[in-house]
Amino acid sequence: MNKGIKIATIGGGSSYTPELVEGFIKRYDELPVRELWLVDIEAGKEKLEIVGNLAKRMIEKAGLPIEVHLTLDRKEALKDADFVTTQFRVGLLDARAKDERIPLSHGVLGQETNGPGGLFKGLRTIPVILDIVKDMKELCPDAWLINFTNPAGMVTEAVLRYTDHKKIVGLCNVPIGIEMGVAKLLDVDHSRIRIDFAGLNHMVYGLDVYLDGVSVKERVIELLSNPENSSFVKNIEGQGWEAEFIRALNVLTCPYHLYYYKSDEMLEKEMKNFKEGKTRAEVVKKLEEELFELYKDSNLSIKPPQLEERGGAYYSDAAVRLISSIYNDKRDIQPVNTINNGAIASIPYGSAVEVSCVITKEGPKPIINGDLPVAVRGLVQQIKSFERVAAEAAVTGNYDTALLAMTINPLVPSDKVGKVILDEMLEAHKEHLPQFFQTTEV
Amino acid sequence: MNKGIKIATIGGGSSYTPELVEGFIKRYDELPVRELWLVDIEAGKEKLEIVGNLAKRMIEKAGLPIEVHLTLDRKEALKDADFVTTQFRVGLLDARAKDERIPLSHGVLGQETNGPGGLFKGLRTIPVILDIVKDMKELCPDAWLINFTNPAGMVTEAVLRYTDHKKIVGLCNVPIGIEMGVAKLLDVDHSRIRIDFAGLNHMVYGLDVYLDGVSVKERVIELLSNPENSSFVKNIEGQGWEAEFIRALNVLTCPYHLYYYKSDEMLEKEMKNFKEGKTRAEVVKKLEEELFELYKDSNLSIKPPQLEERGGAYYSDAAVRLISSIYNDKRDIQPVNTINNGAIASIPYGSAVEVSCVITKEGPKPIINGDLPVAVRGLVQQIKSFERVAAEAAVTGNYDTALLAMTINPLVPSDKVGKVILDEMLEAHKEHLPQFFQTTEV
């Protein structure tokens, strides 16, 4: 690696890319990136160029010798890459809108990661990821795949179960958001806070929280039992837990827990958005359009502050921090999605979990914090079952398996409603789900 | 045991007792019961006498030397008993009506075993059971406790976790009902069918089903995917699964699965009953009144056929069959609730599970059928988490723990609604929940 690092970013035309570029600039001293390849597909060509040019201006302004390449040829980008990052969206935000709106039209939460929406995002995404991994085996077998693409847990599970490429890390900004939220709550610098995270992607708990190495969990939970303090990340509006509930739960929750412990309030809120045409996808689509207008401005050569409203806050930190820790064998502790191997006793050994890890040059190694509390094991196991069945459906294209995944999802109230939603969504996403519509001739 | 067997039946005034007595009569040859002690509390005295006298007439008619004793003194009954059966209902059917109606009044399913209703049934029942076990340790330490009292899984869990009396078996008529339903479906005699059961009480799955020792699971599942065939037991109206769902699930379900895989249909149905004053408790109460009218008839000296409509069908068979198998070291296979010890890999070693067991004189020993299918592990684990937290709340009387149990129940849509229901139910059941209302002075 003495010639500098090659990064390939699949979905390079994403609105997130400026954050990533900012991260590489900020840490250039410790992470000497030589080439950054932004890859996208034909349909994303225009966005790729807008974002790519912004990236070039940002790097030029920083005065760094990072080459930015824009390409539609994935193989060229992957060739000899050191790290591959994935942040693409099959079907773009229109597909996400369907993921959210179709379930809501039947009175069911869509939830783009662990709900029916997440199921379809997984069905569209997993075959593409497995295809990328296949290319990597050929073109850059030693590269790390850093996946930001949601549903990150399901995608990591699929790669671990259905390929022999174990160098994958699923990354999410939720845990780092919780840490920053706690720091803010305690009015201390983020660096003084550390949380023992354990669970699954978007279903992660903070088993303990430390300030300068001393547990302050009790104090934090007391603060969280005050409804005003419960908002951790921007993209899911905070709703206070019942004080007695969170005290008895006795672990930190993540914003996505609202879908399970406050299902009806969440449904009510999203039904309102649905009726007003303001589901998250619709809001984000508007935000993105505005962002791309900003990105087009050839005078802009920094990440525009508006991007933080997009929901991707802390991404640059999380992503580039991870790559740098691997590259530099930093052995710091970060929460990521990786293979369980016993870190959480009640989850299968070979499954993906989101857990605090030591990040070494050999990759993330989970640290042990004992098993999950009894009270949360059930829900965590339920989402893991959903992820595994969904991953199987994504790989096989089997209709029955897809209905099974849909029905065992805790947000779906019945097999009958599940089937209605499934059929409608399969039809709506038809072009991105070839595995379900291929005709096989014998 | 050469002097014959002594049975103590706690809750002897139950309408089920004639079934039990019928069972003892039918199997007297292999199970020589000498004394049957029917115990009840002051409030149940009248019923005890009605049922007790019927029991005496039944035995007289059968011409058997079984002594029937009616008593309000539990200790007298337990003294030197060989088997203790429990079939009582703290607060009687009025309490059950509250278990069902209060949640429904907030649009939530009550479900008297694994739902909010079951939580309160557990909170009322577990302290009484632990008290009985305490008496048993003193008066009949080697006796088996055969518990029919619901929620049987939660009760068994509590005894296993909070006492050192391991000679407890939780019994339920659901599995035997499924076997008989399958036999009927295939139009064969019940004795030719065997099912590998695994799961929890009222959350049990049939992993495989055999006709004369040959698997016919595929055929049975095909039949079950026909909505007309899905009704297994009388007390929960059958509703057909979506064919693709049950095929992909690929295991037999129990009627209580309707609450989780068809939540909205079940809610709709029960809301209708609620509005019409026809919840199960209300229906059963009427049935019981009619039954006790029948029981009073001094000409009646058999179990009246109307009892089968009560929902207790197959009970006599299940209960007395179990006692006889233990007594006679029969080593036959029966599904019961017992300690897991590895029978289901994804459930904690020391927890109660409902699983096919070989019944020996040393008690039931689970047989291994491999782990649960991935698709059902989550729901099973979730109910197990609920049972364990609920058992803890029952023992400690801790409000926060009770709210936690309520909120993690899959039928409860939010901590807020859970708290409303919890508060209302605590108040309604106040007299039977001393552990939550004791004032401790220091």
Added chain:
Amino acid sequence: MNKGIKIATIGGGSSYTPELVEGFIKRYDELPVRELWLVDIEAGKEKLEIVGNLAKRMIEKAGLPIEVHLTLDRKEALKDADFVTTQFRVGLLDARAKDERIPLSHGVLGQETNGPGGLFKGLRTIPVILDIVKDMKELCPDAWLINFTNPAGMVTEAVLRYTDHKKIVGLCNVPIGIEMGVAKLLDVDHSRIRIDFAGLNHMVYGLDVYLDGVSVKERVIELLSNPENSSFVKNIEGQGWEAEFIRALNVLTCPYHLYYYKSDEMLEKEMKNFKEGKTRAEVVKKLEEELFELYKDSNLSIKPPQLEERGGAYYSDAAVRLISSIYNDKRDIQPVNTINNGAIASIPYGSAVEVSCVITKEGPKPIINGDLPVAVRGLVQQIKSFERVAAEAAVTGNYDTALLAMTINPLVPSDKVGKVILDEMLEAHKEHLPQFFQTTEV
């Protein structure tokens, strides 16, 4: 199966065959064998004919319509078989003599199942078994493979790990011998004794022992702490345990435990035999010669009583009892080698264990008795590690793996001595170990 049962016995020329035939005759009423195919290889032709003719005479005398076929064509025998039994010995007793004598010549116990001798027996046997399984997949995929060939644990492990044929049961006469020994010790009929067996083949423990369903373990262990009572089976001379040791161990041992808990006494005894040319193989060879002389006698039409001295006592009972229990779905409890699936918590899920099972038409299902006592887990795990590494060496023919298996065996005192023995044995058994000597050309 209405046309009667077809049995294929690989190694049909074995001296054990008359026991098997006796078993089939004794149980013909419940197990209507139509065809018994005795298969052997060219080198065993003469023995096959001697034994086969005795078998025919025995059946004729019994007046049963069982056809006995003698053949050197394995495929013909396997075609449509219902049960396949294996009782062959690659390299015959001369090979066993080498298994015993070569280690002893270096002052190391040979031990033909779990020692260096067992390693080589496994290396010779496993490829042949895997070949038989391959044929079975083609010719009788639904047949059960009942393996008596030692080392039965290693062979079962190999079939479970390296094939997808799960219908294999490893059978051993040691547990039934222990039960009969205990019955004798207590002076009661064998049918009144039941033992909870758990462990590995030739490394099995009796966790509890019941007389008429009541635990008598304490009494039996007290009796066993008397040296005079410690001899359970004929082919390993009894040597009394130290009373305090067996009391603290608090489980029943099997005769093969002498190799581990009395290594020096066993070594001393076998060194004496070695020097006198009286190792077990040499003794057995003589016995066998005498047996075959008897078998030749055309007036003989029963199993000669001398066979019991051979060490195969109770075999007919164990083997035919097992086949009959499967065929008739008897659901009785028998100790056999099968897949663990959680029966013993500290042994891998997919490994072979020897454990009490319910025998159903679907095969043996382990019953749960909790985990092994702490004190024995280590030794059991050590033999399991040995079995797994040995099985891998047998399949791969890798020299280093074979040396690893040799060295981790608890009877082998060092890697250096292990290598000397390995090299000498590889050379001695060369003709039966093609996997180690094949030259591969590319």
Added chain:
Amino acid sequence: MNKGIKIATIGGGSSYTPELVEGFIKRYDELPVRELWLVDIEAGKEKLEIVGNLAKRMIEKAGLPIEVHLTLDRKEALKDADFVTTQFRVGLLDARAKDERIPLSHGVLGQETNGPGGLFKGLRTIPVILDIVKDMKELCPDAWLINFTNPAGMVTEAVLRYTDHKKIVGLCNVPIGIEMGVAKLLDVDHSRIRIDFAGLNHMVYGLDVYLDGVSVKERVIELLSNPENSSFVKNIEGQGWEAEFIRALNVLTCPYHLYYYKSDEMLEKEMKNFKEGKTRAEVVKKLEEELFELYKDSNLSIKPPQLEERGGAYYSDAAVRLISSIYNDKRDIQPVNTINNGAIASIPYGSAVEVSCVITKEGPKPIINGDLPVAVRGLVQQIKSFERVAAEAAVTGNYDTALLAMTINPLVPSDKVGKVILDEMLEAHKEHLPQFFQTTEV
């Protein structure tokens, strides 16, 4: 802790103390020790004063404001301590000599940690450690117990199993010695090497080894298969592994593995020492006498270089590094003995393991490296079984349990020989084993 750190060192009169003091001096900047309390018993008073005065001179020379207190009053020393270190030897080196010589007199290796000698060292040490922990609960409940006293694995197991004080770390210089040995082998600086350690104390394996974050295991194992390179630590003479064996084992071993994989060579060597009066205890006793002569020299104010020959090399580094990492929440990776919690799948959840941990202010947290290789699981489990049974014997003083521990030890050839050794050692160590000789009156 703003007033500086208080350290209490039990067994302060040990010859190792100057290393510890050197360590505190070297790291004073990051680890501001205010008080160092050296505690010993009456019998060790003279040594305590000699060592204590050297410690004072060392600190004076370094010009640091560390107060050194010498005391025979353990409670005074423990009061409000931040860290408690234990490095005492019940019965001194004379007891160790018996641990080694008595087994050898019967032709059995003594092995002062995992052999019969270790059993007796544990029997003498564990009650004292449990007593210290009892005092700590009262006087310094938040202090960390850093135990160097052997057998460190058995001692840690005993504290984890028999107390509720979980703040214990067992420390050993073997892993750091292996790392330094590998660094030397590769001719690189120690800081560039990291090894994934997993196993038990004195039974630890290096699952992988990294140079600058890249695995060099294959290269290191190749080097180790050369006999000249196999000597890792000074106090056990290196003996080369058979190349094929270590290649197939495919993990790094520790010097104590020689006792199991080269039992006969080790026995031969130690028998020679035994006969010449040069067992390790005897050699060390002489070394210690020389060391104390040096320590007495009032001109000496540094750790004398001769101490390195004592076998305690790297101790100051290991011990003070650990304390500093906890105190400063360093989150670096160090191999220590701590609770397993799933780090090694095949070892019980609550047992002590020696495994690479991240050292945080909350203590060591194991990092996950997957399970142990199949080939080593057996031996590791066997030593764990030995440790647990030995710990039980130490706590209960039960003779039978002690004989069980002795007999299941892999170095002991039979229950009979084990009993002879046990009886002789119990007698020899009588004064330090009150739990085995107390007469209880009722």
